[in-house]
Amino acid sequence: MATLHHVQQGQGPHLLLIHGLLGSLENLNMVAKPMASHFTVTNVDVRNHGNSVHLPDMHYDELAQDIIDTMDSLNIDKAHVLGHSMGGKIAMQLALEHPARVNKLAVADIAPVQYSAHHEQIFAGLNAIDLAAIKSRTDADKTLAQYVETPSVRQFLLRNLTKTEQGFAFKCNLDYLTQGYSQIMTAYQGNSTFNSPTLFIKGGESNYITSEHRAKINQLFPHAKAKIIQGAGHWLHAEKTVAFNKILLDFLLDQ
Structure with missing residues (x-):
């Protein structure tokens, strides 16, 4: 709560x-x-x-x-x-x-x-992004494009990326959302x-x-x-x- x-x-x-x-x-x-x-x-x-x-x-x-x-x-x-x-x-x-x-x-x-679990490719793509290695959103998009074909969908998903002093991070808690996906589909x-x-x-x-x-x-x-x-x-x-x-x-x- x-x-x-x-x-x-x-x-x-x-x-x-x-x-x-x-x-x-x-x-x-x-x-x-x-x-x-x-x-x-x-x-x-x-x-x-x-x-x-x-x-x-x-x-x-x-x-x-x-x-x-x-x-x-x-x-x-x-x-x-x-x-x-x-x-x-x-x-x-x-x-x-x-x-x-x-x-x-x-x-x-x-x-x-x-x-049905039709977001599995999206979660796989987001989880495949190496936050420690990427230098830009373009780098992240190149990885995500291997999983998500539609550019507008990738653009929407990558709004979750934020730049910090330590590098890129997700604003959303991707781990909790991935783990909770079965609950979200119920x-x-x-x-x-x-x-x-x-x-x-x-x-x-x-x-x-x-x-x-x-x-x-x-x-x-x-x-x-x-x-x-x-x-x-x-x-x-x-x-x-x-x-x-x-x-x-x-x-x-x-x-």
């Missing part, structure tokens, strides 16, 4: 933003800034990411408790919550196990189900339901939410609705920022 590193801006009702695996709060800045015209936006670094605390456990009950601890430290009794990818699973866990703390729930391109384990307004936003080109997931979503979130952003993949908030923010704002402001 931990109070997470965060950035807060704006005024009005509270809105919490939770990023995905191997990211940081910077990933949701394009959501945070426009939402701050309507809400007090708190954008967090999940444990073992960004500038937050490093702890070995990556079970979702612990990750949700980190959000509760952070809310308590900021005197936030209740908030709207948006989570993307792994952050969406944390947001769902929070809403299902602590429903009194969540007003409306928005989940970006993830379902409350078990996923389905929701409980029996609760969240009966307040819920919105799932799916990228039209993404396969993270499929028709097979609909029954589980409806079981856990009886008032869930869905929106699809055509032409967007898993990074829908970055690929179609204007459309994403409009969908989110309309949902949050709808009475």
